[in-house]
Amino acid sequence: xxxxxxxxxxxxxxxxxxxxxxxxxxxxxxxxxxxxxxxxxxxxxxxxxxxxxxxxxxxxxxxxxxxxxxxxxxxxxxxxxxxxxxxxxxxxxxxxxxxxxxxxxxxxxxxxxxxxxxxxxxxxxxxxxxxxxxxxxxxxxxxxxxxxxxxxxxxxxxxxxxxxxxxxxxxxxxxxxxxxxxxxxxxxxxxxxxxxxxxxxxx
Numbered sequence: 001x002x003x004x005x006x007x008x009x010x011x012x013x014x015x016x017x018x019x020x021x022x023x024x025x026x027x028x029x030x031x032x033x034x035x036x037x038x039x040x041x042x043x044x045x046x047x048x049x050x051x052x053x054x055x056x057x058x059x060x061x062x063x064x065x066x067x068x069x070x071x072x073x074x075x076x077x078x079x080x081x082x083x084x085x086x087x088x089x090x091x092x093x094x095x096x097x098x099x100x101x102x103x104x105x106x107x108x109x110x111x112x113x114x115x116x117x118x119x120x121x122x123x124x125x126x127x128x129x130x131x132x133x134x135x136x137x138x139x140x141x142x143x144x145x146x147x148x149x150x151x152x153x154x155x156x157x158x159x160x161x162x163x164x165x166x167x168x169x170x171x172x173x174x175x176x177x178x179x180x181x182x183x184x185x186x187x188x189x190x191x192x193x194x195x196x197x198x199x200x201x202x203x
Contacts (some may be wrong), residue, residue, distance in 0.1 A: 001053075001130055002137060009138030009181060013064075025160035030069035036076055038101050041119045046079050048104065049160035053132035054078040108167035110152035114197070116171060120146045121203040124173070124195065132160035135199045139191075143203055144175040147192060155196060169197040 007013065025031040040046070054075040058155060063071065080086055116122060126141035134156045150170040158166040177189035 001056055001132060002128055003056045004058075004063040004181070005056045006137050008136045025069070026067070030067075031067045033073045033076065037072055040076065041104065042093050042097060042101055045083050045085060047154070047163050048106075049132055049154075049156040050162075051075055051079060052156075053160040054082075056132060106154040107151050108154060108165060110167065110169065114149050114152075114169045114171075115147045116149075116169075116197070116200065116202070118146050118148055122146060122171075122173060122200045123203050124199050125201060127199065129157065131157070133157050133199075135195060136193065138180055139173075139175065139193050141197075142175055142179055144173040144179065147172040147174045150194065153196075155195075155198070157198070170198070171195050171200070173200070 025034070037051070041048070050074075055071050057078070058074055062074075107160070121143065122145070122167045124135060124140050127135055128140075136176060148171065150172060153169045153170050155168040158164055167198070171194070172192050173195045174190050174192045175194045176187075177185035177191060178187060180191060
């Protein structure tokens with residue numbers, strides 16, 4: 001979706017100031033929010049892309065002013081409401097389960113061979129969906145080169161809206177900065193993104 005979360009290539013938000021010796025969490029509640037997110041992943045109540053879509057839907061002003069984990073908390077609350085989970089849990093996470101917590105495996109068997117190969121020139125589609133997508137705005141309708149094939153994976157655009165996994169081939173695509181942002185961009189700079197096959201057309 002074209003929302004405030006998609007800031008790549010945008011100007012005017014000030015410098016990114018790195019905090020020296022920044023701790024993993026600034027307040028105890030932030031650690032609890034991360035633990036809750038991991039626990040819900042264990043429960044399988046929603047996918048990572050459904051969670052991302054909830055965060056992307058936050059009001060733009062709130063998105064720019066809330067902390068990182070405040071956005072996570074809002075995303076969790078949104079998913080709990082939409083999943084009707086405000087009640088007794090169907091599955092409990094125990095201390096013995098904690099060492100087994102890890103990010104899900106989203107690679108899947110392919111229904112067809114990959115359409116593109118390393119070295120192929122491609123153009124990204126000019127998408128403007130009202131729902132979740134992993135194709136950033138700055139890289140839409142741009143020409144790049146396939147750098148690598150990353151396997152076949154769950155397609156975020158469909159799974160985030162409950163339309164099924166619909167596995168798609170995933171590629172690394174590299175762009176010249178000037179092809180993304182014009183002649184004023186650094187001519188020595190390139191940008192690589194991960195792009196699913198439905199985002200791409202042959203040139």
